[in-house]
Amino acid sequence: MGKEEAGGYPSLIEDSGLASTPARAQVLEILANSQSPLTAREIHATLARTQAVDRTTVYRSLDVFVEAGLAERITSGDRAFRYGMGRRSLHARHPHFFCRQCGDMECLSAGAVELRMEDFVRTFAGLVERVEVRMDGICKNCLRRGGAGK
Amino acid sequence: MGKEEAGGYPSLIEDSGLASTPARAQVLEILANSQSPLTAREIHATLARTQAVDRTTVYRSLDVFVEAGLAERITSGDRAFRYGMGRRSLHARHPHFFCRQCGDMECLSAGAVELRMEDFVRTFAGLVERVEVRMDGICKNCLRRGGAGK
DNA sequence: TGACCGATGCAACCAAGTTGCATAGATTGC
DNA sequence: GCAATCTATGCAACTTGGTTGCATCGGTCA
Ligand SMILES: [Mn+2]
Ligand SMILES: [Mn+2]
Ligand SMILES: [Zn+2]
Ligand SMILES: [Zn+2]
Numbered sequence: 001m002g003k004e005e006a007g008g009y010p011s012l013i014e015d016s017g018l019a020s021t022p023a024r025a026q027v028l029e030i031l032a033n034s035q036s037p038l039t040a041r042e043i044h045a046t047l048a049r050t051q052a053v054d055r056t057t058v059y060r061s062l063d064v065f066v067e068a069g070l071a072e073r074i075t076s077g078d079r080a081f082r083y084g085m086g087r088r089s090l091h092a093r094h095p096h097f098f099c100r101q102c103g104d105m106e107c108l109s110a111g112a113v114e115l116r117m118e119d120f121v122r123t124f125a126g127l128v129e130r131v132e133v134r135m136d137g138i139c140k141n142c143l144r145r146g147g148a149g150k
Numbered sequence: 151m152g153k154e155e156a157g158g159y160p161s162l163i164e165d166s167g168l169a170s171t172p173a174r175a176q177v178l179e180i181l182a183n184s185q186s187p188l189t190a191r192e193i194h195a196t197l198a199r200t201q202a203v204d205r206t207t208v209y210r211s212l213d214v215f216v217e218a219g220l221a222e223r224i225t226s227g228d229r230a231f232r233y234g235m236g237r238r239s240l241h242a243r244h245p246h247f248f249c250r251q252c253g254d255m256e257c258l259s260a261g262a263v264e265l266r267m268e269d270f271v272r273t274f275a276g277l278v279e280r281v282e283v284r285m286d287g288i289c290k291n292c293l294r295r296g297g298a299g300k
Numbered sequence: 301t302g303a304c305c306g307a308t309g310c311a312a313c314c315a316a317g318t319t320g321c322a323t324a325g326a327t328t329g330c
Numbered sequence: 331g332c333a334a335t336c337t338a339t340g341c342a343a344c345t346t347g348g349t350t351g352c353a354t355c356g357g358t359c360a
Contacts, residue, residue: 076225113266124247133282
């Protein structure tokens with residue numbers, strides 16, 4: 001699934017100035033292979049199927065990845081952050097959809113929405129580092145099995 | 151500061167099919183008078199200056215307001231939701247800016263960004279109920295006193 | 301008047317994430 | 331090669347933001 005060039009995730013991690021460890025490489029691989037952004041809990045659950053890693057290590061790996069731009073922290077409509085590949089990992093920015101019924105989040109194509117903000121950024125007194133566009137609603141699965149009821 | 155027509159917040163609440171109580175009216179008034187979206191904690195702190203209300207009541211008031219469209223729940227870059235006036239309270243949708251340094255959130259003018267998503271919404275299999283646009287970065291105050299260092 | 305219903309308070313609980321500290325494993329200096 | 335030095339990890343305790351169960355209280359209505 002995830003195509004990786006020579007060296008794979010370890011070298012991607014090292015190219016960002018971080019030490020590569022088995023746990024970190026696996027966390028990044030899980031992120032890279034996912035169609036949708038994942039919670040730390042989901043990442044840990046996947047990881048734990050093959051090796052025993054503490055959840056703290058997952059949290060800390062994600063933190064350093066986000067700091068280094070390797071991963072992106074995405075807010076959702078619920079109380080848990082999601083993580084996806086970051087811009088430093090050949091990943092284009094794109095909006096997301098959050099289903100308030102089942103809690104699933106999906107990546108939308110980068111061109112799904114057109115966002116123009118250059119004029120604003122130019123005149124804004126603060127520093128804009130990133131933008132998040134998220135649509136909330138009911139996903140098609142939840143629509144099929146039961147309507148938009150809370 | 152907050153201009154209110156005859157009846158004020160109590161009737162605004164009742165017009166949404168909810169019972170108006172002193173606590174609810176005050177929560178809504180605090181929201182209406184704020185320049186920026188507030189956390190439940192901030193609302194409770196403000197409220198507590200004039201009367202003893204349990205934080206649970208604040209949470210529950212906000213829940214029913216959001217459900218009724220009187221208030222809007224907004225995600226930020228940190229772990230706490232913010233609340234602002236909702237669309238059913240004569241409030242236009244607009245983007246927000248979140249400062250990752252001081253945690254302050256500010257409302258941006260509705261025209262700050264141009265967002266085109268009709269084409270997407272028309273062809274999307276799910277139901278899109280709302281959209282959130284949030285910029286993250288460093289606010290001008292934090293820029294002045296110390297740069298963008300974390 | 302009395303049954304009812306919803307809003308509130310309060311305590312317990314929960315989920316997500318963070319922190320302190322000890323250890324193990326790798327890296328560096330010599 | 332060996333010791334001094336990081337640093338990633340594990341594990342437990344803690345924090346924060348929010349939710350839930352349950353008892354009570356105050357209106358509304360037959
Ligand atoms: Mn994505
Ligand atoms: Mn706002
Ligand atoms: Zn769904
Ligand atoms: Zn700031």
